Amino acid sequence: MADRQGAGYLRVAQAIRDRIADGTWPPGHKLPNRPTLADEFGVGENTVRQAVEIVLAEGLLESFRGRGRGTFVRAPRARHILPRTLTPTAAPGRLGLAPAGSLMSVEAESTAKVPAPALIAARLGIAEGELCVCTEYEVLADLRCVLAATSWEPYALTMGTPVVLPEGGPLAGRGVAERMAQIDITVARVTEVPRPVQLDREAAQMLGTTPGAQAVLIERTHYDTAGRAVETADILAPADRWDITYDIPLDPVPRT
CATH class of the missing domain: 1.10.10.10 (Winged helix-like DNA-binding domain superfamily/Winged helix DNA-binding domain)
Structure with a gap:
């Protein structure tokens, strides 16, 4: 017409x-x-x-x-705090994917034996195309997605164990460190790299905003005591909804 x-x-x-x-x-x-x-x-x-x-x-x-x-x-939006420090107030095992005390929930779906894309393989220190377990997370508020994350773990680390699926089995949703401890892998540190990004059409549609909207992409990677990457994830937080906070403890400095 x-x-x-x-x-x-x-x-x-x-x-x-x-x-x-x-x-x-x-x-x-x-x-x-x-x-x-x-x-x-x-x-x-x-x-x-x-x-x-x-x-x-x-x-x-x-x-x-x-x-x-x-x-x-659109109703006026209250901003939420996304804590990036592992504390008792953070969501169990997920380093704050769902802020404690909120009415938010997390939906997740894991798929085993997914070939690692080149960038993910580089972060995990494995060959491109090597099999991984890929888990897609959506943080929901009022049944609407307000934050998303995609996690990758080398399939060779967990295959044949009860923790092969991060969101399935006896330790579902308990986080990387606790799950890896069950198969004698000690997670020693986590690194995060925040990057400003603009949402493409698919991500904007998922998060209920417009293509080109500003967001923060946090590239998170867990390492074991030998320095081996055991998990890496991309956490996508729309900039108009989240304040990303880092609480950095310091040792007391003696007076001189």
Whole structure:
């Protein structure tokens, strides 16, 4: 359907803004689907898509996939703290993937025998294509993904053991150090490299934001006492939702 009023997507975008501003669509309101809006405004569905993307980029809307999927009027967001120091207040074993005391939950799915991509293989010190166990994590708030992570472990380390799947078996969800201890591997240290990134379309859709939105990608790697990498992960935190905090203890300095 052709739009006879020029740049129709701008007209539709303004109508969406107006409905948000006057309270017709309050925070949390789910927008009608594209065909419904296209019929209402007398435009094509592609025009509606362009209009919604503009208002999404302005931060007035948010879009989610999976359970609770759809496009919603965005409510003011409280910022969350993502602690990156292993303390009793951090989530068990996950180094703060789900902040303690929050109403968030973690969903995870592990897949065994996944060939390691080149960058992951380099971080693990293994050959490209060597088999790994890959685990995808989604941290959910109100059934919506607000943080994501992907973890990789060399399959050769854990195959044939009860801890081969990080989120399955007797130590499901207990974290890398505790699981590795069960097979006589001692995790001695963890390194993290935070990097600023812009979300691509797929990641933005998963996290309910717009392509190009700012995020922090934390490259985390666990090492054993011999310096061997036993796990590496990418933790993706949207910058508009998370304050990433590092608590660095210091030994007392004696007076001179």
